[in-house]
Amino acid sequence: MRVGTLGHALLGLLADHPRTGYALLKHFEQSLGYAWPASHSQIYPELAKLREAGLIREGASLPRGGRPYELTKAGHEEVRRWLRETEPSHTVRNEASLRLFFLWLLEPDEAQAYLRDEARRARHVLAELEAIAAEPDPDSPKTRAYGIALELGLRTWRARLEWAEWAVTEICRAPG
Amino acid sequence: MRVGTLGHALLGLLADHPRTGYALLKHFEQSLGYAWPASHSQIYPELAKLREAGLIREGASLPRGGRPYELTKAGHEEVRRWLRETEPSHTVRNEASLRLFFLWLLEPDEAQAYLRDEARRARHVLAELEAIAAEPDPDSPKTRAYGIALELGLRTWRARLEWAEWAVTEICRAPG
């Protein structure tokens, strides 16, 4: 079996402690999803594949049909191999940014409205990230790594907000 | 036919002036690709679909087998409809950022090396964008829109570089 990015992300989360598919899903929604979104319809089949490949195993089932998975030794080795031996992909795909190249096809006021919406969106995401940053957590290698990831989110969305506020005035600036 | 993001991007580029598939590909590599990468194996079939849908039409063929496409009236309407009436997707997918959440699975020196590489990458992309920004172009709605897109790239990669330089020291900071 060939493990992809989602598979490695699941292994990485399970490296911390066993979790159910649902708990993994919630983790994506609350933190990883800012960098790599995943839906339940992708997570459950992927867990089944990782189990067949012997990288995770099922633990004792929980109350409401919840079935926790834990990492096997092979799974632990695989996630470390991924981090150490494979090149990270730097491709970025962002439809909202792509649209900027076509703003000149709209009337100036429509283009400006788009940029104002971009500012609004940035403010919204930034507020979410600041709420996460406000939660205190003890210092450990794991929380340190999460803090570094969070700080990247804060800085890039802050930059995006400042850019959007600049762009709103730039788009209607007098020619020259 | 249902037109997706790639299709709309192609229509948007052709709204400026007719181009061959190859010219569109080069445009993706040099500018749009920073926000939405596309390969020739995706572009050529997509152009064929847009033509069948009557959104673009083929012009007279050029010297080396090049076949330029131009926008039809329906194509022009479709790209404007896309910009005005559909919600932009804000999903972001970035493997390099995802890996940050798993840095604690590596030895401290390996994690630091990863962050140093992130800084190097940011410096590289920033240099590319600054080279593009250095090229002078006349003021027009189109160049204004491109300038706004470019400025976003400059600011976000600048933020990412500063973040990476901070993170390199943060990851090896004394606990507490």
Add this chain to the structure above:
DNA sequence: CGAGGCATGTAAGTTGTTACATGATTAG
């Protein structure tokens, strides 16, 4: 007892990646 959150799955379709495959033209 109903709404909402917990919990898991499948199916169909779209999109994107990697590899295979070919041929023309031009600059050195």
Add this chain to the structure above:
DNA sequence: CTAATCATGTAACAACTTACATGCCTCG
């Protein structure tokens, strides 16, 4: 002449989205 760039396509596969589908438990 040969390497690079121009130029276009297909095929197989992997990944992702959207919709369909089900059932349990708890709080009000």
